Amino acid sequence: MEPRLAAIIGALTADAAALGLHWLYDTERIAHVEKTTGLVFLSPDQQNYRDVSGYFAHGNKTSGDSSGYGELCLFMLRHYARHGRFDRLSYQSEYCAFFGPGGGYQGYVDFPMRQTLQVLLPLKMEDFPEQSGADDDQFAALSTLPVVVTMHSGTIEALMVQIERIVRITNNNADALSAAKYAGSVLWNVLQGKSIHQALTDSLAHAGEKLTTRIEQALQTPKLSCIDAAKQFGSSCHVLEGMPLIAHILQHAHDFRSAVQENIRVGGDSCGRSIMLGAIMASQSATQCKTDTAIPLEWLARYRKLIVAADAWAKLSVSG
Numbered sequence: 001m002e003p004r005l006a007a008i009i010g011a012l013t014a015d016a017a018a019l020g021l022h023w024l025y026d027t028e029r030i031a032h033v034e035k036t037t038g039l040v041f042l043s044p045d046q047q048n049y050r051d052v053s054g055y056f057a058h059g060n061k062t063s064g065d066s067s068g069y070g071e072l073c074l075f076m077l078r079h080y081a082r083h084g085r086f087d088r089l090s091y092q093s094e095y096c097a098f099f100g101p102g103g104g105y106q107g108y109v110d111f112p113m114r115q116t117l118q119v120l121l122p123l124k125m126e127d128f129p130e131q132s133g134a135d136d137d138q139f140a141a142l143s144t145l146p147v148v149v150t151m152h153s154g155t156i157e158a159l160m161v162q163i164e165r166i167v168r169i170t171n172n173n174a175d176a177l178s179a180a181k182y183a184g185s186v187l188w189n190v191l192q193g194k195s196i197h198q199a200l201t202d203s204l205a206h207a208g209e210k211l212t213t214r215i216e217q218a219l220q221t222p223k224l225s226c227i228d229a230a231k232q233f234g235s236s237c238h239v240l241e242g243m244p245l246i247a248h249i250l251q252h253a254h255d256f257r258s259a260v261q262e263n264i265r266v267g268g269d270s271c272g273r274s275i276m277l278g279a280i281m282a283s284q285s286a287t288q289c290k291t292d293t294a295i296p297l298e299w300l301a302r303y304r305k306l307i308v309a310a311d312a313w314a315k316l317s318v319s320g
Helices: 003-021 027-036 068-083 088-099 111-120 145-150 156-170 174-191 196-206 209-220 226-233 239-252 256-266 270-287 297-302 306-319
Strands: none
Touching: 003 068, 003 145, 003 174, 003 256, 003 270, 003 297, 003 306, 027 226, 027 256, 068 088, 068 145, 068 270, 068 306, 088 111, 088 156, 111 156, 145 156, 145 174, 145 270, 156 174, 174 196, 174 209, 174 239, 174 270, 196 209, 196 239, 196 270, 209 239, 226 239, 226 256, 239 256, 239 270, 256 270
16 A cells, blocks of 8 residues: 555544544443453443543444544545645635534544534634634644645645645644644654654654653653553653654654554543554554555444545546
């Protein structure tokens, strides 16, 4: 699989793989479910959340579906396929049409999505502000990055400008922006042929002071169990917790499968973390032509919108 395509499909597949146990924070319950039922591509089951820390948000979804993060990633891919580039006003208009009332999106509406819609829906398209997002530091800020980075053909400096422009549409927040720039830089460097370890280190220049300290600690920490990793870094939706956890998993993972599985075992916002985790792991395997570390074929087959993503990519390939 071509590395840029692998990054996008890796993100979407990892997100769908994690959906069944998304926002379940109890690592012992996750371990029990894995032992009795399995770990990846589970249908969300409210019984798994009973009497433990967690939030059951995906009762209307089934195995192979995407979380809101995966839907955002696919939405951005379809936007590029439709326009051949990023067009802010069209993107914001399409965002309202798809994620707003009566749109095609069916799923959990998080705070950044709700706030962004509240800003945009009352306005005419020509009046949409450039920075329409919520002051929020959650993982929606990173959801579109696999597409944004893979579609970028300029310099890393120009990519950072583009990332800021796009992130502020949904997450007008300094921490969210720092995490997005760091994560985007890691993926960009891997697509340039650098190892994940080198990319994680070289990208610290774009991380900002607060996040840099946390990432450096994560990179210097020996491999932790899922329980200890959740305790040390945190597993919530906030990027200052999740991004160091992503870096720690990437630092020690050997292949796509094990990285995604470890991410789910840690619990919490596993889908939020899975987008960039999956993109980076899959792109490195494709760059190095290592089929044994790539996205498992049986996982690809279980992602329910694979044909939609493939058609969008095909359209981009033809137009490109």
